[in-house]
Amino acid sequence: MKKIIIAIDGYSSCGKSTLAKSLAARFGYTYIDSGAMYRAVTLYLLNQGVKVEESLSVSEALKAINIRFAPNNHTLLNGEDVEQEIRQMAVSNYVSEVAAVPEVRRAMVSQQQQMGAEKGLVMDGRDIGTVVFPKAELKIFLTADPDIRAKRRYEELLHKRQDASLQEVKANLAHRDHIDSTREDSPLRKAADAIIIDNTLLNREEQLERAIFLAQQAGA
Ligand code: CDP
Numbered sequence: 001m002k003k004i005i006i007a008i009d010g011y012s013s014c015g016k017s018t019l020a021k022s023l024a025a026r027f028g029y030t031y032i033d034s035g036a037m038y039r040a041v042t043l044y045l046l047n048q049g050v051k052v053e054e055s056l057s058v059s060e061a062l063k064a065i066n067i068r069f070a071p072n073n074h075t076l077l078n079g080e081d082v083e084q085e086i087r088q089m090a091v092s093n094y095v096s097e098v099a100a101v102p103e104v105r106r107a108m109v110s111q112q113q114q115m116g117a118e119k120g121l122v123m124d125g126r127d128i129g130t131v132v133f134p135k136a137e138l139k140i141f142l143t144a145d146p147d148i149r150a151k152r153r154y155e156e157l158l159h160k161r162q163d164a165s166l167q168e169v170k171a172n173l174a175h176r177d178h179i180d181s182t183r184e185d186s187p188l189r190k191a192a193d194a195i196i197i198d199n200t201l202l203n204r205e206e207q208l209e210r211a212i213f214l215a216q217q218a219g220a
């Protein structure tokens with residue numbers, strides 16, 4: 001069977017990783033959460049007290065950072081499982097500033113491209129179809145109504161017993177979408193050949209069914 005690359009991009013908290021994980025499981029592909037990599041860099045900088053303006057310290061930090069994924073998809077930062085910590089609001093509140101730094105992007109994109117060398121990959125993020133894998137056989141651009149996105153993320157955080165209010169979550173999503181879409185280096189954009197799925201009114205199964213159909217058409 002031919003193996004392909006599936007790129008999923010879209011706004012904050014519109015269900016990219018849920019879809020990407022299920023698609024990867026369905027086709028026996030590897031799943032990579034590129035956002036988790038930016039979150040891990042952010043956690044490291046926060047822990048070291050490094051600000052994004054301090055470019056020398058950011059460069060040093062990038063040299064010291066090793067990001068891997070465990071078989072259960074948990075994110076490992078220098079060997080330590082940081083899956084819980086990178087989802088906290090403290091990280092969400094700074095990650096878009098960190099992800100706008102060109103040097104950070106260069107480092108992450110090069111690692112992501114290496115991960116895709118084998119194909120049979122689903123990767124989700126903001127620039128996967130435009131920059132990381134511009135030749136991906138299938139590109140999906142996910143969208144959903146902002147209120148629905150905020151409600152879904154708030155409930156996810158509640159479920160994980162993480163402290164945040166609905167208002168705070170909504171403001172954070174708007175803030176990140178603004179920075180992610182307006183930054184100079186690889187802003188969030190729909191690739192010209194990406195297919196839009198608006199999942200405002202779709203449940204997980206309906207969304208997955210559409211994506212499986214598209215993946216099969218693309219040769220998966
Ligand atoms: O899951 P959620 O939609 O909240 O975000 P994420 O995928 O975990 O990504 C967190 C942040 O990382 C985004 O808001 C972007 O600032 C950044 N990011 C990026 O710049 N490029 C990517 N390919 C993935 C994430």
